[in-house]
Amino acid sequence: MEFARPIARLVDELMRLPGIGPKTAQRLAFHIVRMGPDQARRLAESIVEARERTRLCSVCFNFTDADPCRLCQPGSGRDRSVICVVEEPKDVTAMERTRAFKGLYHVLHGALSPMEGVGPEALKVQELIARLGSGEVREVVLATDPNVEGEATAMYLARLIKPLGVRVTRMAHGMPVGGDLEYLDEVTLARALEGRREI
Template sequence: MNYFPQSLQKVIEDISNLPGYGEKSAQRFATTLLKMPRGEAVDLVRNIAIMLDKIHPCVECGIYTEEEEICPICKSEERDKTYICVVEESFDAYTIEKTGKFTGVYHVLGGRLSPLEGVGPEKLNIKSLLERIKKYSAKEVLIATNPTVEGEATANYIHNLLKKYPVNITRLAYGLPFGSVLENADEFTLSKALEYRIKV
């Protein structure tokens, strides 16, 4: 006889199907939800439903927004549309935006190249990037994909595509985090810090 509650099993299976979640992490999520005061748990589920109803990608850049079609960044007349920062996901753009140092616009790829996961160029928001470059006569495209094997492969792919366009192609610099100790740096970070060293 199976004593495992079917409704709990279904939730665990659904969460396990999400990228980055396995059965154990799904079990922890479900258990945490069950341990929460019922009112808080119901509020969380309600907020998720509201989010799913309201949030959608901006038709221009792909960043998540609550606006009807175009996000506030793309709408803003203060943003320079000739400078485009290419990121993997919306949260990468939000992180850069917090610095207050970038005054251009963003372009969200919606992921990164990953042959093992079946993600090829056709599954990324690349075609619309090329259209925006032509539409706004872009001066610079800053490729800000993550410093991972997949992120590097994605950056290289985009770089090769953009070579035929009259646009400056830049890459988010890699290096040692402030306050770190050299002996604790991993080989990849240190090699990139050396590769992108600056003149003082």
Template sequence: MYEGVVQDLIDELGRLPGVGPKSAQRIAFHLLQADPVDVRRLADVLIEVKDKVKFCSICFNVAEDDQCRICRDPRRDPSVLCVVEEYKDVVAIERTREFRGRYHVLGGAISPIDGIGPEQLHIRELLTRLGDGAVTEVILATDPNLEGEATATYLTRMLGPLGLRVTRLASGLPVGGDLEYADEVTLGRAFVGRQAAT
């Protein structure tokens, strides 16, 4: 335990996701030794991010304007909508350069244990977006875990009556992985999603 503001800094840094007590302490002491100009720049950027960044009024991705750059881009295919849990998932998919449609960020996944049900997510807004008939395919790109699967199952049931093509991202063995280390669910999915050898 340190005194005063140093301990306050360590405590606040420790509240960040993925930052444990030792990492928080290391970051705090790095900031104490850093050039004051660098620390001020970091503080200014943190304040600016909270002041300027908001969520897109259409897809709920992060944006500095009312709409994000993806929703504003006329080159994106409006007939294909990729539904993801968090805005960081948009970044991951964009890095692949394989998807040219639009997105819808749910803001999480259904998790009864954490008190998150469909009403806490942007599902109502998703259904509103689909009401105009422009979207013909919805890709469910939720995480391959219990909560992501529950969310995808719920959405599949909700979207079924709308007559849309509802697809799920393929899942299976990672490139460079060993079969002996794959869990049963991943290996099972790899068998179900197998493709013809080329």
């Protein structure tokens, strides 16, 4: 079925978004077309505003509309002796939802992936090392994803950071709450055993 040209263009643009296939793009496009003019305008303006006003924090490289971001600002009450290193800004949001981490963050904006041509120079690695030069940081928590790229990135960073006299820790990986042993892969089970603790 052919769509009117403006709807077809909207569907094409929506399909460029991650996780949006043709059917979802069509549903979204038809929903947007049915919106009232004010609602559609607000949606369009919010997209433009988010794109134009969002920048990277000059300290942690998370997305922000003020520099430094609210977490890095002096007086934020965060523990400045601990930095949690994550791959993407969305990982900061996930960590903050737990309300368990009270330190600062550092966003790499990716992970090492030689197969895709992503080396250390493409990430915010040198900026992390520069932050550690102040002597204020006592621990770096590596919270990269538990996949091949994330593990390689964590090992690379650990080798760079340890000679600086900063403690390097890795987020524990293992069995999810509510998971069944029979459905877990060998790597997950091995990690769960390595990260076991006394009860």
